[in-house]
Amino acid sequence: xxxxxxxxxxxxxxxxxxxxxxxxxxxxxxxxxxxxxxxxxxxxxxxxxxxxxxxxxxxxxxxxxxxxxxxxxxxxxxxxxxxxxxxxxxxxxxxxxxxxxxxxxxxxxxxxxxxxxxxxxxxxxxxxxxxxxxxxxxxxxxxxxxxxxxxxxxxxxxxxxxxxxxxxxxxxxxxxxxxxxxxxxxxxxxxxxxxxxxxxxxxxxxxxxxxxxxxxxxxxxxxxxxxxxxxxxxxxxxxxxxxxxxxxxxxxxxxxxxxxxxxxxxxxxxxxxxxxxxxxxxxxxxxxxxxxxxxxxxxxxxxxxxxxxxxxxxxxxxxxxxxxxxxxxxxxxxxxxxxxxxxxxxxxxxxxxxxxxxxxxxxxxxxxxxxxxxxxxxxxxxxxxxxxxxxxxxxxxxxxxxxxx
Amino acid sequence: xxxxxxxxxxxxxxxxxxxxxxxxxxxxxxxxxxxxxxxxxxxxxxxxxxxxxxxxxxxxxxxxxxxxxxxxxxxxxxxxxxxxxxxxxxxxxxxxxxxxxxxxxxxxxxxxxxxxxxxxxxxxxxxxxxxxxxxxxxxxxxxxxxxxxxxxxxxxxxxxxxxxxxxxxxxxxxxxxxxxxxxxxxxxxxxxxxxxxxxxxxxxxxxxxxxxxxxxxxxxxxxxxxxxxxxxxxxxxxxxxxxxxxxxxxxxxxxxxxxxxxxxxxxxxxxxxxxxxxxxxxxxxxxxxxxxxxxxxxxxxxxxxxxxxxxxxxxxxxxxxxxxxxxxxxxxxxxxxxxxxxxxxxxxxxxxxxxxxxxxxxxxxxxxxxxxxxxxxxxxxxxxxxxxxxxxxxxxxxxxxxxxx
Numbered sequence: 001x002x003x004x005x006x007x008x009x010x011x012x013x014x015x016x017x018x019x020x021x022x023x024x025x026x027x028x029x030x031x032x033x034x035x036x037x038x039x040x041x042x043x044x045x046x047x048x049x050x051x052x053x054x055x056x057x058x059x060x061x062x063x064x065x066x067x068x069x070x071x072x073x074x075x076x077x078x079x080x081x082x083x084x085x086x087x088x089x090x091x092x093x094x095x096x097x098x099x100x101x102x103x104x105x106x107x108x109x110x111x112x113x114x115x116x117x118x119x120x121x122x123x124x125x126x127x128x129x130x131x132x133x134x135x136x137x138x139x140x141x142x143x144x145x146x147x148x149x150x151x152x153x154x155x156x157x158x159x160x161x162x163x164x165x166x167x168x169x170x171x172x173x174x175x176x177x178x179x180x181x182x183x184x185x186x187x188x189x190x191x192x193x194x195x196x197x198x199x200x201x202x203x204x205x206x207x208x209x210x211x212x213x214x215x216x217x218x219x220x221x222x223x224x225x226x227x228x229x230x231x232x233x234x235x236x237x238x239x240x241x242x243x244x245x246x247x248x249x250x251x252x253x254x255x256x257x258x259x260x261x262x263x264x265x266x267x268x269x270x271x272x273x274x275x276x277x278x279x280x281x282x283x284x285x286x287x288x289x290x291x292x293x294x295x296x297x298x299x300x301x302x303x304x305x306x307x308x309x310x311x312x313x314x315x316x317x318x319x320x321x322x323x324x325x326x327x328x329x330x331x332x333x334x335x336x337x338x339x340x341x342x343x344x345x346x347x348x349x350x351x352x353x354x355x356x357x358x359x360x361x362x363x364x365x366x367x368x369x370x371x372x373x374x375x376x377x378x379x380x381x382x383x384x385x386x387x388x389x390x391x392x393x394x395x396x397x398x399x400x401x402x403x404x405x
Numbered sequence: 406x407x408x409x410x411x412x413x414x415x416x417x418x419x420x421x422x423x424x425x426x427x428x429x430x431x432x433x434x435x436x437x438x439x440x441x442x443x444x445x446x447x448x449x450x451x452x453x454x455x456x457x458x459x460x461x462x463x464x465x466x467x468x469x470x471x472x473x474x475x476x477x478x479x480x481x482x483x484x485x486x487x488x489x490x491x492x493x494x495x496x497x498x499x500x501x502x503x504x505x506x507x508x509x510x511x512x513x514x515x516x517x518x519x520x521x522x523x524x525x526x527x528x529x530x531x532x533x534x535x536x537x538x539x540x541x542x543x544x545x546x547x548x549x550x551x552x553x554x555x556x557x558x559x560x561x562x563x564x565x566x567x568x569x570x571x572x573x574x575x576x577x578x579x580x581x582x583x584x585x586x587x588x589x590x591x592x593x594x595x596x597x598x599x600x601x602x603x604x605x606x607x608x609x610x611x612x613x614x615x616x617x618x619x620x621x622x623x624x625x626x627x628x629x630x631x632x633x634x635x636x637x638x639x640x641x642x643x644x645x646x647x648x649x650x651x652x653x654x655x656x657x658x659x660x661x662x663x664x665x666x667x668x669x670x671x672x673x674x675x676x677x678x679x680x681x682x683x684x685x686x687x688x689x690x691x692x693x694x695x696x697x698x699x700x701x702x703x704x705x706x707x708x709x710x711x712x713x714x715x716x717x718x719x720x721x722x723x724x725x726x727x728x729x730x731x732x733x734x735x736x737x738x739x740x741x742x743x744x745x746x747x748x749x750x751x752x753x754x755x756x757x758x759x760x761x762x763x764x765x766x767x768x769x770x771x772x773x774x775x776x777x778x779x780x781x782x783x784x785x786x787x788x789x790x791x792x793x794x795x796x797x798x799x800x801x802x803x804x805x806x807x808x809x810x
Contacts, residue, residue: 017462051482055489057422062489069500070485073478077456080475084460084467095474099504100549121549144505144526 001126004036004167008136008158012175013232014078015045023173023232024085027131031091036126038165040136040158041082043074064109068138068148072098075135075154083133092130096121098138099146103157105139111150111287112139114157114219117164134161152213159216163223170225172212173232178239179204179211181402182255186390189403194237196253197244201227203345203379204256217241250348252355252400257393259340259386261291262314263371264321265306268331276305279324283309288317292341292383294372306372308341308383339371340389343381344396350375355400362399368392406531409441409572413541413563417580418637419483420450428578428637429490432536436496441531443570445541445563446487448479469514473543473553477503480540480559488538497535501526503543504551508562510544516555516692517544519562519624522569539566557618564621568628575630577617578637583644584609584616586807587660591795594808599642601658602649606632608750608784609661622646655753657760657805662798664745664791666696667719668776669726670711673736681710684729688714693722697746697788699777711777713746713788744776745794748786749801755780760805767804773797 007027014020031037051070055062062070079095086093102118125132136154139147149156155172162170179201182190196204198221202214211229220227220241230238269275276295283290291308309317314335321333349355359380363370371383384392397403412432419425436442456475460467467475484500491498507523530537541559544552554561560577567575584606587595601609603626607619616634625632625646635643674680681700688695696713714722719740726738754760764785768775776788789797802808 017459020463054422054482054486058425058486058489059493063492066485066488066492066500069488069502070482073481073485076478076481077459077475080471080478081459081463083471083474084463087468087471088464095471097474097551146502 001036001123001165001167003034004038004126004165005030006038006040006158006162006165006167006170007173008040008154008170009042009173009232010154010175011042011045011048013173014041014082017081019232020044020078020081021085024082024089026232028086028089028091031131038122038126038132038134038161038167039082040134040154040161041075041078042136042154043071044078044081047074047077065145068109068146071148072135072138072146075137079133079135086131086133092128093133094125094130095133095135096125097135098157099140099144101134101161103139103160105141105147105149107141107143107145107147108287109147112141112147114139114149114160117160119164122161122165152215155213155216156219159219159223159225159227162225163219167225169228170220171228171230171238172216173230174211175231175233176211177231177234177236178229179241179254181253182393182397183257186257187255187394187397189397191403193239193253195240195242197347198227198241199244199378200253200345200347201241203343203376204254212241244347250346250352250355252344252346252349252402254345254402255393255396255400256343256345257340257389259389260311261308261339261341262311262317263306263308263336263339263383264314264317265304265334265336266321266325266330266332267304267334269303269305269325269328270330271303272328275303275328278328279305279321282320282324283317286316286320288313288320290317292372292374292381308339311337338386339383340386341381342384342389342392342396343379344400345379347378350377350380356380358399359396362395363392366392366395406441406528406570406572408439409443409531409570410435411443411445411563411567411570411572411575412578413445413559413575414447414578414637415559415580416447416450416453418578419446419487422486424637425449425483425486426490429487429494431637433491433494433496436536443527443531443537443539443566443572444487445539445559445566446480446483447541447559448476449483449486452479452482470550473514473551476553477540477543477551480542484538484540491536491538497533498538499530499535500538500540501530502540503562504545504549506539506566508544508565510546510552510554512546512548512550512552513692514552517546517552519544519554519565522565524569527566527570557620560618560621561624564624564628564630564632567630568624572630574633575625576633576635576643577621578635579616580636580638581616582636582639582641583634584646584659586658587798587802588662591662592660592799592802594802596808598644598658600645600647602752603632603646604649604783605658605750605752606646608748608781609659617646649752655751655757655760657749657751657754657807659750660798660801660805660807661748661750662745662794663748664794665716666713666744666746667716667722668711668713668741668744668788669719669722670709670739670741671726671730671735671737672709672739674708674710674730674733675735676708677733680708680733683733684710684726687725687729688722691721691725693718693725695722697777697779697786713744716742743791744788745791746786747789747794747797747801748784749805750784752783755782755785761785763804764801767800768797771797771800
């Protein structure tokens with residue numbers, strides 16, 4: 001659809017009635033410039049946490065289906081209130097839940113994947129000159145059951161809808177000014193980037209730099225939807241995320257630190273063909289996302305396999321690892337929450353020896369012990385001890401001259 | 406469906422996590438006796454009030470559509486939590502929202518009427534031996550928009566579903582032991598009735614005796630579904646509501662008092678054919694329920710028209726009345742919140758002169774001034790001054806020997 005902007009407002013942007021009214025004003029301002037507008041909203045502030053708390057007062061492990069029925073009410077409250085605030089200003093508006101907007105997903109509750117969008121209703125409402133407010137984070141599966149999309153769900157809803165409607169861009173409103181060279185809470189001198197490529201921001205997101213969830217960035221790249229990350233509390237221009245900017249020179253764009261991870265090691269695994277495949281498919285079948293993997297064949301026919309997972313999947317991953325260890329007669333399963341993943345990001349940096357040598361030199365001078373290294377086209381990551389990780393991040397930010405001019 | 410019980414739990418019955426667990430235990434107990442069970446649930450305690458308050462912080466008059474999107478989240482939270490509590494005990498269970506259960510309604514938001522039920526999903530789930538938990542008070546219109554049923558909505562949902570599934574009975578769980586001869590808060594000697602007819606309880610409900618909303622009773626009578634009103638906090642047997650018990654003798658079953666009403670008078674309305682019709686159709690078009698009507702043609706070709714409405718529709722009714730008065734060139738619109746409607750209920754009592762004479766004698770002896778009288782097959786109602794209405798109620802309860810033995 002021509003002249004269409006998709007906007008997404010996160011939980012902090014709609015965290016109170018006053019903030020909702022503020023967001024309504026922003027939206028109406030854009031609308032009155034002659035744009036079609038679709039807005040995706042998260043649940044207000046701490047609502048989701050409160051709902052999770054209610055569930056846990058009843059059951060430590062409620063079924064995913066009922067969990068999703070419960071959690072999806074959070075966004076439904078936000079869309080109704082935001083629509084009321086826009087009505088009050090005097091613009092035509094309608095709120096739509098995930099099921100109403102036809103956001104089809106898989107049936108994996110708590111972390112469903114979007115499979116398609118039936119855009120008839122949303123286009124019909126836009127053609128009636130209405131602002132359309134959509135509940136983020138939620139969809140409906142083929143049984144007409146409510147699903148939620150898991151972490152980064154609202155961003156992903158927004159990008160999927162922008163892609164489905166072929167929007168001009170997707171603006172992600174949040175409580176920070178954009179994408180920074182490093183987390184400003186750790187590195188006070190961090191600088192906001194005006195532009196960054198999908199690949200770079202994807203690495204930063206994957207590596208714990210917050211702001212955007214990798215799912216939403218992948219989807220935006222796939223459908224070539226420009227993403228704009230900006231603050232809902234000021235008029236600053238934010239960071240624009242588009243296709244690769246084709247710079248000849250590889251430069252480091254940012255530093256990311258993820259310390260909400262855990263490492264699991266399975267010791268003395270008998271060496272059989274396909275044994276690693278078997279472990280990682282067991283983990284995948286339990287929807288556990290595995291990150292850095294190391295396999296050491298340190299003695300004849302005996303492996304140690306280590307991998308990292310998100311901290312909040314550690315418990316579940318440990319259970320799978322224990323089961324695997326028992327089945328294959330491995331000797332021991334250990335876990336370590338004292339590690340962090342530190343990364344530098346920039347297109348082409350792996351191919352540039354100056355950058356990698358500066359990276360390892362900086363860490364060496366600080367006396368940082370490196371557990372594991374992994375690289376991709378656009379990043380170099382190392383697993384280090386958590387206690388020294390922030391200090392290392394600041395040193396790297398300095399070495400690569402990323403601070404404000 | 407054979408061997409099927411529909412149960413409805415109101416907001417106080419699910420007002421806390423502890424109460425939800427208690428209700429879950431009750432339901433599972435019934436299930437384990439070999440019954441199919443469908444449960445309709447209201448929003449937890451004060452949830453609906455809190456949601457209304459949020460809406461009003463944004464707008465004094467939010468649109469009905471968005472209001473319904475907002476309010477329906479209250480029941481959605483309850484069904485998810487109750488389903489989790491039943492899962493936890495170890496029974497198969499599924500929660501369904503109004504749209505999921507196929508509860509079709511008109512598009513009049515905030516007070517939609519049920520137009521039909523698509524029972525495929527609910528029967529499918531029951532056949533899989535699941536307890537089915539349904540969100541009360543809500544449905545979906547033909548545009549796939551969420552609607553709410555207004556006051557008495559959850560009771561009405563329960564009866565409609567019981568009728569659609571041809572249940573053995575519909576149990577309405579509440580915070581009182583059943584239907585009483587009079588409101589025990591006003592008449593401490595009031596007695597719980599073991600049985601009462603649809604017609605009688607319908608009159609009591611219409612007349613402000615609380616407990617059940619007339620809509621749900623009408624529907625139960627229409628489809629001949631036995632209703633049982635009982636407490637969710639004890640094991641008492643409650644009050645059973647069925648078809649007329651065919652007693653030869655007309656007796657007074659109960660006394661009802663409705664003091665949440667207002668009287669509107671339109672003075673000096675020029676006498677034209679169809680003028681009353683015009684007023685009452687204007688009110689009906691605004692979904693205002695008009696109760697007692699008096700028209701006095703006190704001088705040549707000049708009428709005074711008075712009617713009563715529920716207190717919370719008084720404001721809206723006054724606006725309509727003002728508009729009407731202006732259009733027909735009436736002289737004045739007045740309102741009076743100092744009135745109450747006092748009624749005695751019992752099958753055939755109107756035809757029994759002893760009963761009506763005792764009724765008016767009792768009021769006369771107390772010096773009660775009667776504004777208006779209206780009667781039906783099963784009741785005699787009078788409009789009296791609010792300040793003396795409770796005293797009159799107690800006197801009538803005594804005259805008709807309704808107290809506990």
